[in-house]
Amino acid sequence: MVGKSAGGGGVEDAAAAMRRWVEAGGGRLVMDGGLATELEANGADLNDPLWSAKCLLSSPHLIRKVHLDYLEAGANIIITASYQATIQGFESKGFSKEQSEELLSKSVKIAREARDMFLKEQLDRSMQHPILVAASIGSYGAYLADGSEYSGDYGEAGTLEFLKDFHRRRLEVLAEAGPDLIAFETIPNKLEAQAYVELLEECNINIPAWFSFNSKDGIHIVSGDSLIECATISNGCSKVGAVGINCTPPRFIHGLILSIRKVTDKPILIYPNSGERYDADKKEWVESTGVSDGDFVSYVNEWCKDGAVLIGGCCRTTPNTIKAISRSLNQRHCVSHLPVA
Ligand code: MET
Ligand SMILES: [Zn+2]
Structure with a gap:
């Protein structure tokens, strides 16, 4: 690996925080x-143009239920319903700026409630720690709701x-709502990754972020930009704690992890989709x-060997997928700790 970023004096580097959680x-x-x-x-x-964020208006109880279902399936990290929630998107539905900001915060509040409920019910808490809430930030293309999060072409x-x-206030509001992580998901082009890096610095966000890109050819990210360049940009920011790939077919993941690993030693995260194509x-x-x-x-064993330490699923995966991943990782974990005869 090359180009390791320097830690910021005093404040824990985001990758260090991430490693601490992974170890726990x-x-x-x-x-x-x-x-x-x-x-x-x-x-x-x-x-609806708001996609999953529509449930913040109409059925917050469903969002909480789904978070709980994933926690019960073995997830350590739940991602909020803010992927397609933006101030601009809510305003175009007639909400005021204040109401729109309130709805963004609500996504984090619901996930934190689900976590609290889950922890209260857990008899043996040591089984599944830590439990983290990641505030989702989908791309500008996701807000457009025209599929451009899979082309990265913003004209x-x-x-x-x-x-x-576009993203500044949204990022600030989500960070203020108290998540453990900020999840920049399905990043389709290099420019948006650069925008996120600059915002993290300018807004002085001290909640570890992750950058997750998507690919449809197993080499580049969806816009055709170089994954190596995007991972290098992510690596250069001390506020980015993990780098990875989401919403991409499983068959492409192996090669993509190896590319990322060439330019960073930050933790790698992988949450592919089921391999189906979005029309x-x-x-x-x-x-x-x-x-x-x-x-x-x-595939999970292979991704672990490749160096991924955070593994889950994206579109079209379900609590059953997560249960199977969790079981597979736990077995792996147990096997690797058996005493050598
Ligand atoms: C298009 S990728 C969507 C990611 C988001 N976290 C979700 O699962 O809904
Ligand atoms: Zn997805």
């Missing part, structure tokens, strides 16, 4: 699975300053290329 979890942490997927499975209609609007202005025009997933939960889990 026994060397691996289980992430949750698809949130929108599971909200739909519970009856929510997400055909004329795609300037660094525009993207920073942005029809706003639905095409089932033909997906893998079963069993197939998904058969």
Whole structure:
């Protein structure tokens, strides 16, 4: 690995915080699975520009239920329903700026409530620690709700300053709501990663962030930008605690981890989708290329060997996927601690 970032004097570097959590979890942490997927499975209609964030308005209890289902399936990390929640998106529905900010905070509040409820019910808390809440920030393309989070093509609007202005207040509000982590998810291009780095610095966010990119060819991120360059940008920011890939077919993950590992020794996170393709025009997933939960889990050992330490699922994965991942990681963990004869 090259280009390790220097730790900031006094304040714990985000990667160090992440490593501490990973160690507390026994060397691996289980992430949750698809949130929108599971909200739909519970009856929510997400055909709306706000997508999963629509439930912040109509059915917060469902969001809490899905968080709880993932915790019960063995997740150490739950990701809030703010992926497609933006001040601009709420305002275009007629909410005031204050109400919109309140809705963003609410996503973190719901996840924290789910965590508290789960911990209260747990008899043996040592089994599944730590439990962390990650505040999701989806890309500008996700807000556009036209599939451009899978192309990274923002046309004329795609300037660094525009993207920073778009995300600034949202980031501040989510950070103020008290999550353990900030999850920059499904980052489709290099410019947006750069915008996030600058915002983390300028807003002086001291909650560890993760940067997660998506790919549709197993080499580049979806815009065609170089994953190595994007991982290098992430590596250079002391506020980024982990780097990885989400919402990408499982078959591509192995090669992508190896690329990331070339330029960083920050913890690597992996939460692929089920391998199905999203049809942005029809706003639905095409089932033909997906893998079963069993197939998904058969990759987990390989991803661990490649160096991933945080593993979960993205769209079209479910609590069953997470249960299987958790079981597989625990077995691995037990085996690696057996005394050598
Ligand atoms: C399009 S990727 C969506 C990620 C988000 N955390 C979700 O599971 O809904
Ligand atoms: Zn996804």
